[in-house]
Amino acid sequence: MGMQTHINEDRNMSEYLYNPDILQKLDFSKSPAVFKPKISAANPGAEWMVVRPLQRADFDKGFLQLLSQLTSTGSITRKQFDERFTQIKMSGGHYVTVIEDTRSSKIIGAATLTVEQKFIHNCSLRGRLEDVVVNDTYRGQQLGKLIVVTVSLLAQELGCYKMSLDCKDKLIKFYETLGYKLEPGNSNAMNMRFEDPS
Numbered sequence: 001m002g003m004q005t006h007i008n009e010d011r012n013m014s015e016y017l018y019n020p021d022i023l024q025k026l027d028f029s030k031s032p033a034v035f036k037p038k039i040s041a042a043n044p045g046a047e048w049m050v051v052r053p054l055q056r057a058d059f060d061k062g063f064l065q066l067l068s069q070l071t072s073t074g075s076i077t078r079k080q081f082d083e084r085f086t087q088i089k090m091s092g093g094h095y096v097t098v099i100e101d102t103r104s105s106k107i108i109g110a111a112t113l114t115v116e117q118k119f120i121h122n123c124s125l126r127g128r129l130e131d132v133v134v135n136d137t138y139r140g141q142q143l144g145k146l147i148v149v150t151v152s153l154l155a156q157e158l159g160c161y162k163m164s165l166d167c168k169d170k171l172i173k174f175y176e177t178l179g180y181k182l183e184p185g186n187s188n189a190m191n192m193r194f195e196d197p198s
Helices: 003-010 056-061 063-067 078-091 143-157 169-177
Strands: 049-053 094-101 106-117 125-134 160-165
Touching: 049 143, 056 063, 056 078, 056 106, 063 106, 063 125, 078 094, 094 143, 106 143, 125 143, 143 160, 143 169
Parallel strands: 125 160
Antiparallel strands: 049 094, 094 106, 106 125
């Protein structure tokens, strides 16, 4: 089926979070990741698979259920989802990218690129990789690697000077195979959590 065909079919059916055409431009040869067989965002390796931006209609395609495999999502209504989708789209700087199984119309993988505008490095942009998840039943098909490399190359295409992420110790080796490095003296993630606003 391919991404372009799917985009043409869906263009008027559901709103994209960002322009899907940018994913066609990504050059996977720029990544140190090794894909066997070779796949990319434009050609994800199976006709039933498509890599694309999040759509408003993905509320009905299991996007929130997929995120719940990663962390708590809460009980989000369609109205809340629509409002947050609109806010994110209007504010810019968030690129939620998903993998869809078109046979079942289900979202099976996702990752978010958050772009921060900086004053440093000549008013550059910094990317952050967040919320990476692949449906348990689809693991072992290079989809984690595919979604991470897609979002990382997207950050480069958008002009980010750096891409950062926080991960669990057991995932360090995985991210190293995709070109990420621990920075000596700067490799601890620290957070401050606030009470649940709801």
